Amino acid sequence: MEIRLENLTKVFTDKNGKETRAVDDLTMTIPSGKLVGLLGPSGCGKSTTLFMIAGLHKPSGGKIFFGDDDVTRLAPEKRGIGLVFQNYALYPHMTVRQNIMFPLENLNIGRNEAHELVEEMAKLVGIEDQLDKKPAQLSGGQQQRVAIARALVKKPRVLLLDEPLSNLDARLRLQTREEIKRIQRETGITTIFVTHDQEEAMSISDQMVVLNFGVQQQIAVPQEMYTKPNNLFVAKFLGNPPINIIEGKIKDNNVIIGENIVIGTKEAKDGEYVIGIRPEDFKFDAKGFEVDARDIDHTGRDTMIRFSVGEAQIRALVDSDSVQGKDSITLSVKKGKFHVFEKETGQVV
Ligand SMILES: Nc1ncnc2c1ncn2[C@@H]1O[C@H](COP(=O)(O)OP(=O)(O)O)[C@@H](O)[C@H]1O
Ligand SMILES: [Mg+2]
Structure with missing residues (x-):
């Protein structure tokens, strides 16, 4: 499902009345079924953008469309999104199976069907052998796969990933990144992948958006952005060793x-x-x-x-x-x- 952001803006005001324009007039389209990388330095407004799409932050201005539906004022649980964070956020006292099943608890789904869904998701992310373990018994990469399975179990329309690889060591990061790409291709779910790591964004994205100080710098396929940067900021942000x-x-x-x-x-x-x-x-x-x-x-x-x-x-x-x-x-x-x-x-x- 296509996601469209129209003039999306978020201004935070602290208790002294000081304003931070975290996201400034962002207009973009995330094509249906694609993986779009949202890239930029720390503090540029990536998470704020993602949280507005998720419904966890209320925009100060602008609109969010899922397909033709204006979801700007829709409650988060009604948006049909799956969210994955950097720190996995798994329940430590529950097994992997219970963690993945958790989002199904309050739905009208029978026990057998729930178990089948869990098995299906575990297979999809490649942790079907780990279902009876506790999160602490898994590697960081496996824990992140559990978090992805949990995010997908309700069959959301959109998958939102906020720096999902940042807690992993270099080897697991590469492996899990390839795994996320495969899962996204297999499910065809519209996905937004937030990262501050240009190489990660370049390698995983169908299309990439670069933000700086809440302002969109460029939208393009990774290779085009690398070879035809719109401005000095993008040119310097992409590439290692740098331009x-x-x-x-x-x-x-x-x-x-x-x-x-x-x-x-x-x-x-x-x-x-x-x-x-x-x-x-x-x-x-x-x-x-x-x-x-x-x-x-x-x-x-x-x-x-x-x-x-x-x-x-x-x-x-x-x-x-x-x-x-x-x-x-x-x-x-x-x-x-x-x-x-x-x-x-x-x-x-
Ligand atoms: N809840 C908040 N209250 C006040 N300021 C915030 C809040 N969340 C984020 N900000 C500010 O908004 C800007 C963008 O933050 P964020 O979206 O978290 O950036 P990123 O995810 O790209 O690192 C930063 O200047 C940050 O300090
Ligand atoms: Mg962030």
Whole structure:
């Protein structure tokens, strides 16, 4: 089911009357059956957005639609949502089976049917062997799967996940992330996945939304957002190692960094701009500009050299053989693989 947010706004007012605009005029569509990643730094309004969709926070303005239904004023339990949090929030004294069955308690569902539903959900998330254990006997990843099974047992129309992987160690995080993707595909449930981790969002999302200070920065499929960021904030937020940021200029449509290094052309007014180049977008080029190649990091798969162009410290991913034992090499920027931003606004040119 499609979810539509129209001018959604949430302002918190503390007891001294100070206002925090946690979510500011957010308009977006979450397509039916897709997994949408809501990404942004801590405090940018991700949870507040999710809680408004869930009905746990009342919006200060704007509307929320589930399909054609305006649910802005609908009670949370009537919205048909499943919620999963970072800390699992399982009942420690209950077994896994009792935890998953819990949301069915006050519904008019027979015992047998309830047990069948629990088995079905446990199978779906891959914990059918763990049903008689207590949560404390499971790993963090398994506990989070129990929480997902519990969120899905009432067959909600929407699944909302708030930083569900943040409490897991790196290995379990990767595994559970793949598992969530599989469960979402299998069930086809419209899902919003909140995270502050760009790599996590990039890998799991069909579509991604980036927020900063409650304001939507860009909506796009992950790869497009990575290669065509709307603004400097998005460019810097995505990618690890991060994009190189260089003060540069455009003169006669030549894009220039450093002393007088032309890295390509772009039709724009002459002037000073901020240039972004991703570390992987340099290449060896006999006719390129010369850089120091003595500062090298080997990280297993990648080799990275560090050099300066004017004031800017640059990182470039290179082929390890080609820098071996060399003091300097010549590089150029891959064709068109640079980003030009307005100095004042950070908007892409
Ligand atoms: N219940 C609340 N009362 C007051 N301010 C809040 C409340 N919840 C969140 N905020 C503020 O709203 C902003 C967004 O918070 P939140 O949605 O939790 O961010 P995120 O989930 O992206 O880290 C923050 O500045 C936060 O301090
Ligand atoms: Mg949060």
